[in-house]
Amino acid sequence: MENKKKHCISIMLILFLSILYVLPIIQTNSIFHFNDQDTAFHLSRISGLSNVFSSPVNYNNFGGNGTAMNLFYPWLTLYPAYLLLSLTGNLIMTYNLYYLFLTFITMVIAYFCMFKIKKNYFTAFTFSIIFSYASYRSTDIFFRGSLGEAVALAFLPLVFLGCYYIFYSDFKKWYWLTLGMTLTVYTHLLSVLLNAIFIFIIFVISVYFINNKKERIINLIKATMWTVFLSLGVFIPMIEQTLFVELKVPKGGVLNGLLVSDYLSNTLNNNLSYFGIGFILFILAIYTYNRRNYLSKIDIFIYFAGILTVYASTRLFPWHYIETTSLNVIQFTWRLTAYATLFLSYAGSISYTSNIKNNNTILKRVVLLSLLVVMIHTVSVNLLLNQDGKNIYDKGQATSVSQSYVHTDYANKESLNHPEVVRSKNFVIDGVTKRLDYSTTDSVFTFKYNNENKGANIVTPLYFYKGVIVEINGKKVESSLSKYGTTQFSANEGNIEVKIYYEYTLLARLSQFISFVVLLLFIWLVTKKDPSVYNSSATP
Template sequence: MKKKITIMFIFLFFSMIYVAPLFIRSGLVHYNNQDAYFHLARIDGLATVWKSPINFISFHQIGSDVNQFYPWLLIYPAYIFKVITGSTILGYKLYILLVTFFTMLIAYYSMKSIKNNGKTALIFSLIYTFSSYHSTDLFYRGSLGEFLAMTFLPLVLAGAYQVYYGDEKRWKLLMIGMSLLVYSHVLSVFMVGILLFLFAIFSFYFWDKKILRLLAIAKAALGTGLLSLGFVIPMLQQNAWQEIYSPTTNLINGINLSELLKNTMLNNINGYSIGAVLFFGILITFYNYKKLTKVDLAIYISGIILFLFVSNLFPWHFISTTLLVRIQFAWRLSTFATLFLAYGLSVGLTPNKKIELPFFISLIVLVVGLNTFSVYNIYKSPSVYNLAAEASDERVILTDEISGIWKNQMFFDYVSVAAQENSSLVIPYAFVLNKEQIHPEVKNHGDYVTISYDNQEGAGQLETPFLKYLGQQATLNGKKVATEISSFGTTGLAIVKGQNEITIQYHYTNVAIFSAFISFMTLIGFISWEIFLIYQRKKDDGR
């Protein structure tokens, strides 16, 4: 117990070092065309998430259903911190500290479950957490979803390792890791699924107990499916009901190899690369290859291959017509190159005997110091945000005084394709009655919105800027009325002559509620069973 507490304090200390750059200013550094605005708006929009999937305050106040397309459950603690501190910015920073702590903890215990070696696990935890691309996701891209996903990838790796090569009875590690990934970042689930499939195909011939391992994979898949229904089914239901616009691209381009190598060796946080430590770690691991098992070598080589795939050496144009184009950017593979190369390097660096203090201090200085220096280097001179800032500004600081700015940001991710194509009407918050624009009184109440309009022109069809999804409910002068999709892809409804008091709100569909219930009961059942097994083992040991 004492050792576990010591490890937790060590990880808390290093987590504080890792997130320190976030706290050097009162606001938050944001880079143009990156994701900080998007995720801060998501956090603010969670105020009413238990009552309704849609909050009318965030995302230009048009009722974006981002919560049913982008997982929200695991970022809810950020909203709790916001409520406690009274600041979205401070709440976000405290949440990042918490996530970083769990990243170190999960990385440590994931590697220990594979190697049963605390030294290897400690080295892996430090290298992985302080890796360049991990910091790129947080400090440069502001990509909260991918940053959160990187917390659980070591657990997925540990689970896959056990199922494919180790103790297949530990398939629950894979189930837990994949389920947490689903509630973090859907695109990461897609990429991990492809990698798991490829690893299974290429390694199947070398498996022992093939039937048992296939059954373990099936159990992990079934468990993941049941635990994930609460998010997956509502997302699929909304997608099936109407065509949803999601960020994509028609062509993926790898980074020019010379540029990639330059950014890598200089450890540029804005270079989307694995960074200098892991790059030179490739050579260190190769030098210590005798410490690696065949499986370790396979993981290490996979990391090298994925690193090269980030560059233009890989013919990305060949996959422009396949589902792989959904990853959008070749540099997303740096996530997995980081994971695999950190794994190989930690095994290669592990001393055969007791860790000597000079070695450990040198490792900390190199890994922790280099990453911290690189982050501070891009944080050194961000401009202060002002309302007249041009779109070309590279860096801004979001302060509490202007926290409402992201509420007016418009993101067309996860709106209907029709609304995206008619953005010229949606963005100006246009209300159209019988093809003439009107200006009713609108009041935003968070989980619902009210529209008041004295219509002297006679009955007609009102087209609003509010997006329409399944689960929408509307009332007109206190009575429920039907709505339809307007000519520009939003909510339309018939109004009467005279005073019109309209309310629009959303509820989770019965399918969504039932799916969440199944996932919740699966979780309760799983936890209860694990508690029972622990009790049974202690009872048997006491005999």
């Protein structure tokens, strides 16, 4: 009972801190979009989820060309944002409330994951605020508008907890890794790749000094296999479409690394338009080094993993050996800062609350740190929002941008060479470019045409994927990929009404069903195997 009371107090404080975290943007009643960042992209994703359970395509977002973004960019963990939009009818309120919800979830997950490892309320709370208020996470949210990566960060402590159990503690609790990785799969695939890389590296290093090697390897494989089957609903439809047509996919970047001088200056200034660990973590990392004697060997290993990850994100690391490999898909070396933030937050929260036997003293230290973190965060966000190079969306602008924003990733590759068809929404009928009136709902694109030629070939400005359905006067007809990289079909003579829409393929539906059944089995297995999974006071 005492444990539940303490947890309830912690949760109430976390809710209060979550409100303080997003307060700088909520009070503006606006959405800030910095040039060349991702805010508009994710606004379009949110508004485009209205029909996602019946169709992977929404004609009222991403410029209306029928991009199947929801087949290639996981959307399940973003769906609560659409539910908020349905309730409020206000995209600005939705966007800001979703970040409030996300911050609360991030802090709660971080708190309980650390508590399961260390069984200390103060350490868990400290880790929660340091990790969730970290500079890099704020950069993702307030500067980059990188909603997918920000959500993935919420599940990073779960991945960490799962790895901690498998590598260093009770390997029978492998399911925490499955849970964390599966949630990441349904959020942000690039984060899945980065998680897998870090898990592999840490395992290779750890395997030399861990006990029960065979059992730990078996349980790591078990966690991986469950993750794969739980994720079939994402991977199979994506692979199916990629093999069906040639698509424009995101390219790898040039992995230069960050300049050390810039890194230090921007970190000390807690500049949220940069990608460093931030002032608090920088000072805490130095503090932790001086108190490393109070850390266990595993904690010290994790601490130095954080230091090495910071090093790896800079130009001191020989990235030229890697940038020509397939790993350049990570695009930017500063993405590693997410993992440096995790490792240093973990070690820092332990060092900050360790070897202090008086609870009143620890409480004062945690309160002081919380005040400092909130103050620096608030000042840094306000400084960021006053920088140049941004657009400020009101309610009408946010809605307009979410519908008109054009994003060409996962479009038919050849369509990029024909903007006169795609961007201008022109039709090509028997080789002649024409403008036709059309109407759209979220799911259906409709137009009428008086066809004077038998067997006329009609090229539309809509992308072509497996699962596209073309109906002429209520009857389905064959369609194909045109030389313009869009959907084409043949029509008989006379007045025609054409409806074009997309459905999930049979294989996609089957993979989704399999993942759902596996989820039910996973829940049954975990609750049967370990009923204490819901009890945060259980021993790790």
